[in-house]
Amino acid sequence: MPSPCNVTEFIFLGFSPNPQVQRVCFVIFLLLYAAILLGNFLLILTVMSSTNLGSPMYFFLSSLSLVEICYSSTTAPKLISDLLAERKAISVGGCMAQLFFLHFFGGIEMFVLTVMAYDRYVAICKPLHYTTIMSRQVCAVLVGTAWAGGFMHSFAQILLIFRLPFCGPNVIDHYFCDVLPLLKLACSDTFFIGLLIVANGGTLSVISFVVLLASYVVILVHLRTRSSEGRRKALSTCASHVTVVTLFFAPCVFIYLRPSATLPGDKLVAVFYTVITPLLNPVIYSLRNAEVKKAMRNLRIGTAKLLTMTAEGSSCPWTGSCIRLRVWVGKTPQLLAFLKLKPRIKQLDPPHSRPHLYPTETAVALGQRRKRARCSISGLLLSNMQQPSTESMARANNVTEIMFTGLFQGAEVQRACFVLFLPVYLATLAGNGLIVLTVSVSESLRSPMYFFLGYLSLVEICYSSTVVPKLLTDLLVKVKTISLQGCLLQIFCLHFFAVVETLLLVVMAYDRYVAICRPLHYMTIMRHQLCRGLVTGSWLGGFFHSIIQILITIPLPFCGPNVIDHYFCDLQPLFKLACANTFVEGDIVLVNSGLFSIFSFLILLCSYVVILVSLRNHSAEGRRKALSTCASHLMVVILFFGPATFLYLRPSSTYTEDKLVAVFFTVFTPMLNPIIYTLRNAEVKIAMRRLWGRKANSEVGK
Secondary structure (H helix, E strand, O other): OOOOOOOOEEEEOOOOOOHHHHHHHHHHHHHHHHHHHHHHHHHHHHHHHOOOOOOHHHHHHHHHHHHHHHHHHHHHHHHHHHOOOOOOEEEHHHHHHHHHHHHHHHHHHHHHHHHHHHHHHHHHHOHHHHHHHOOHHHHHHHHHHHHHHHHHHHHHHHHHHHOOOOOOOOEEOOOOOOHHHHHHHOOOOOHHHHHHHHHHHHHHHHHHHHHHHHHHHHHHHHHHHOOHHHHHHHHHHHHHHHHHHHHHHHHHHHHHOOOOOOOOOHHHHHHHHHHHHHHHHHHHHHHOOHHHHHHHHHHHHHHHHHHHHHHOOOOOOOOHHHHHHHHHHHHHHHHHHHOOOOOOOOOOOOHHHOHHHOOOOOHHHHHHHHHHHHHHHHHHHHHHHHOOOHHHHHOOOOOOEEEEOOOOOOHHHHHHHHHHHHHHHHHHHHHHHHHHHHHHHOOOOOOHHHHHHHHHHHHHHHHHHHHHHHHHHHOOOOOEEEEHHHHHHHHHHHHHHHHHHHHHHHHHHHHHHHHHHOHHHHHHHOOHHHHHHHHHHHHHHHHHHHHHHHHHHOOOOOOOOOEEOOOOOOHHHHHOOOOOOOHHHHHHHHHHHHHHHHHHHHHHHHHHHHHHHHHHHOOHHHHHHHHHHHHHHHHHHHHHHHHHHHHHOOOOOOOOOHHHHHHHHHHHHHHHHHHHHHHOOHHHHHHHHHHHHHHHHHHHHO
16 A cells, blocks of 8 residues: 655755845845846847747747746746745645646757757758748647647656655755655655656657757758858857757756756756756847847837837827837738738838828828728738638648558459468467456466566557558458548557557566566565556557657648558658648657657667676576566567667658568567467466366366
């Protein structure tokens, strides 16, 4: 039974118990937080109001500034108020909320910085296609994906912490709630949770950092062919980005890419990435960017003129509505440019700038002119929103079904494939179904390893059933079609069950690690509640992965042709049919599927290396049994991850060999799973013989 949660609030120790030091820190952090709000708000206002800062880079920059404001506001206000309080307390619910939003906005910032690196890559390495690739829709999708990625990262952290029991003490040696200090207070074993936090937080930080640095290395290589002026401008922009990236990621890697332990210097490092870095963002981008500095000067001059006009009532007969109208009309060209609409109104100038047009105009006439101007602006925006453009009409989704070319064209070959694949599919169903039945009814297979094995066999049945039944029926027909909705459903289920299988293999590797390296604590660590939580987490991970794949595929327009050179629907073949640029979607698939596959594979291999090193201290019989079990797992892992890595860890392209590789991991690998686990596992073979003997005895009794 887990320990009850008796703690209702947490107490922060803060920086120092000395009141004098706290008052000095209060003044410093108050000024820093005010500067963060002022600088980032000014950057957002400058980008919104300037027509010269309408490129995607500044759109991402304003999004980054907004995230910086939210990110620093998660910790700074509480820190400032606690510096004046004797008792620095926060409720458990408030602590969880702070933890969620800290990692939510921190994750968003990581992804936005990665998006900005991609934007610079396209601008420098593919300048002729920049406006086509970095369209308004792509920019919106990238920012939306960054927010979704931050949510999933933070939600995973909360799921790990929320169920931990806290029964005392409740004192945190920090100034805000974070995962590592909270793990120290939990009255349960947090070893596995610490590993997951390293995988979720630390690995995400270092991978994002490496990807960013690699992208800038590619940019620097491409700059060799540019002119000296082009190199200077590109290097100036990239230097700003690299500075922000280094200042943000270096402390995050230090904090989260290490075992679950806290160090005395963590508070000072945390101050750097929660307070100092959000302050430096507007400073770096404004001081090192001539366009931003020029736009800020223009904004200051324009604000001064408006204030002067307001003060001099005789010079400006328009009152407050005049200023509001000028501001909205002034923004209209930038708004229309971003929306790709053609402006059809002229900016209204105040009467004193065009006196020859207003010789004797009365106040009533002025009011009518202002009303007509407001109506023309509203009518323009509404008409442009309601009327579809020629481009969108050309990109209408005219495809309602997809046609497969299949594995082979010859009728004789197709019939031979049908005869081959039908027994393989039946063997997949029978073998995996037998494992599920054996694990369910056998009393000797109650350990967590067989619990996970039963679920793995269930997933193998679902995974192969996503593709093979359609393949078998298509081998007997001439026209191989599937509806567009059926195609998307097949993609969702395929990636859903594939990722569930991937995560289950990782869970099984962790189970073997605990059983071999910590045998005395095995039953305590791998208790039934944890096993169910791990299986549930695997299914949730598969869902989140697959929903991302579907979300990037559904908006794509398909206007013909509709023939896929494959025997099932997958992302890369489907992207070739889209009548739109799918460069970004291909990169997202590369990150979501390819990198996920390779990192999961590396984690599995590393875990088995650790197990093999630990086996040196075991007896010969113990080593033989452990190696037999691990060899079965490794064989399944290699057979599954090898083809998956080949297909998804590469640029968005298709090859002729893809169909044969796909046959291997969609048809044959699910069949090999029960064979490998039964032939190399004595306990499973004994349990199956008992099950078969029990069935025979029952039939004799009848």
